[in-house]
Amino acid sequence: MRVNINGKDQVLNDVDESTPLLWVLRDTLGLVGTKYGCGVAQCGACTVHLNGAPVRSCSIPISAVANQRITTIEGLAGKNGKLHPLQAAWIKHDVPQCGYCQAGQLMSAAALLKQTAKPTDADIDAAMSGNICRCGTYPRIREAIKTAAATRATE
């Protein structure tokens, strides 16, 4: 089986086809930025992009994404290492507390900005409601998304 992860083709041997994408990323490929939180697509900590759209990798078997494009948190910054405007905004607003959910939050936010360049509060609510932050950094997530949208507009 072959999948494209962060622009790189990966050949997967010896992986059970029913294994969720999350565990292939974490255990097989060593990409541990994507997190396990609930295993039932409730918390969003495992959010990655499948062909550009946000999905919960804990609930998608690897067989369903064969030959498709996956982007994880490790692939969010540019190839030259330049941070995505959302990552820069996350640092500027000092969003994280424990930080465990933030990879998933960033991937959901990145998908939102791709679709909607200048999201409203309602857009943010709709796009981000699948991601739980147990520490309650929601006010800063909201601010950081708006900052990143503004940065993009001026770039």
Next chain:
Amino acid sequence: MRNSIENTTVIHNAVAAADAEVHAILQAMESRNSGLALNRRGFLKLTGFAGGGLALAFFLGNEEALAAAAPAPEFVPNAFLRIATDGTVTILSKSPEIGQGIKTAFPMIIAEELDANWDRVKVEQAPINPTVYGRQSAGGSRSIPSNWMQLRRAGATARAMLVSAAAAEWSVPASECTTEKGFVKHSSGKRLGYGELAAKAAKLPVPDEKTLTLKDRKDFKILGTRVTGVDNIKVVTGQPLFGIDQVIPNMQYAVFEKCPAVGGKVARANLDEIKQLPGVTNAFIVEGTGKPTEVMPGVAILAKSTWAAFSAKKKLKIEWDESTASKDSWSKFVAQAQELGKQAGAETLKSNGDFDKAIADSRVVEAFYTYPFVSHAPLEPQNTTASYRDGAVELWSPTQTPDGALRLVAGVLGIAPEKVTINQTRVGGGFGRRLMNDYMCEAALISKQAGVPVKLQWTREDDMQHDFYRVGGFHAFKGGIDQAGKLVAWQDHFITFTADGQRPVSGGDMSAEEFPIPQLANTRLTQTKLPLQIPCGPWRAPRSNAIAYAVQSFLAELSAAAKRDHLEFLLEVMGEPRGPNAEGTLNPARAAAVIKLAAEKAGWGKELGKGRGLGLAFHFSHAGHFAEVADVTVDENKKITINKVVVAGDIGPVVNMSGAENQVQGSVIDGFSTMLGLEVSIENGRIQQTNFDKYPLLRIPHAPKVEVHFIQSDFSPTGVGEPALPPVAPAICNAIFAATGNRVRSLPLKLDGYHV
């Protein structure tokens, strides 16, 4: 029969012993012994590290505790500040980072007195060795107050040495030199960087601490500003940081299934069938120690991947021997408590003045308050990577108490504590859950029993069903108002739980000095304890998180009955400032100041229209004074909208404004999330909730706006991870009353039909 009674006794002893351990952990966390007056051993220069420069070693935290543990120790430094010749400033951080921001706050304090350039400050995590490092734990909001002065002196000492070095270089008096952002400057305009001076400074004697001048608060340049977390770059790029991210050579992936009712043992399990499953390498019964703080009996499965282990766990068929297992039932507890609440409690904790006479002469208000058990639910499920070999074990674990875990794990494995090595990882949420290290003990024992390195991974379901829960409880109140509308009599029958039949479970105790008891002339506090087997433990702002809800709600009932303005009533109950107030005690002047500020900023008294109201509450805990005003709209279908929560807090000077605000905002959201929809209901000893679908943590659309105001008083700074949480629930309940006339006497709100 006899056997079964003996077994029950053994299990109960184990549960009681575990509860005693949890008590001891909480007590250690909240200990007010601090390093403030214990700096007599000062600073030591270190020499001989690669690259040269100036390195100072010093001691952080409680030297007395260290001295008690090992009589008359040599001075063992536990913290290091190093200025390299390239100007980089490095400090070693000894405490766990659990999201409270300590890894950023500590170096900020040093950098302030050092006048360092913050961009050149690096932080390294210290190894776990309490003999050298003293207390290495995170809890009780104690890290800042325990280390504040010593961190400042460390920075000031290094600064003084750099200034002396520069003065000698220029042959000028040190008094003509100043420092700024990593440079020493002379009045003539000459300047030298700290890196250039570090080697020379290292040759000078360490100055006597008495000669140091610490900065005036008005001259702070770093403290009180907004500094982003030192690990944020790693967090936002997904680099390995957490316990769950650890990988060691040849490790296998382990899961562990325990009885859903605590105290149950494995009678038999389909181990042979499990061992045949794809990817599974081993499956066996673990007898455990029977203590919830260590290892309960269960079945371990080892596999070649997490998914193989998770999949096999679903196919486990275990027959549990539940003769000694918990039969606890929340619905039965509620029924019992409601009966008990009609009378006074079995024990009297406090009796002041003459409550009976005072109540007989006054207008009486009675109310019965209920709050449920709740789970911590940190987003990173419990895990530990463990490698046991030849009588020694190495662990990688997300824990709040790595220091205590050394002895605990050693005891479980039957090895000496020196044979245990713990590597501290970043912690994906603490909230008090990871003060206990049961998952670490399990990983260690499974590695020992299997003879291979393992990464033990709990599922979310494991995490929710095997917690040390915030204990539920009940308050039956009776209050009396005199003719002038003053509160003159206060009675509280507190109904809580006990594991050992003696004292309340951890987090389920109540101080006889709890506000407003010391403020009033005629009071009676009684207590009844119901037997409980489910393990309980500290949950963010232990005790306070529930007591504040009941006490501050009932106070508002009294002011409403007296037809008084609640702001005026609360200030009246708080009373006049009294005497000198030590840190850690309620200071009525500080309390009144935050109450007035929150009210003012929220526009207390303004007309808001139908279905909307303001609610005010105050609580003192963890040395922090916090008042909060919630602005809430409730529609005819009981849909709640939190328009805003205004918080006023006094924790002394704020170290990192960004971190402190983040903690307060998070506390308000945590408080609302919990009061709105969270409960762990227990039937037949089993937790009914298994995952986030049934334990609905608040999501972004319903997160309220939180406005934070700090009164930066001149008291020494205290922690902010916890004290902003307790006032949230009563402020919101008081606002719901203001909006609707309905009083919420039972949490969570959803039980009354409220929703967002």
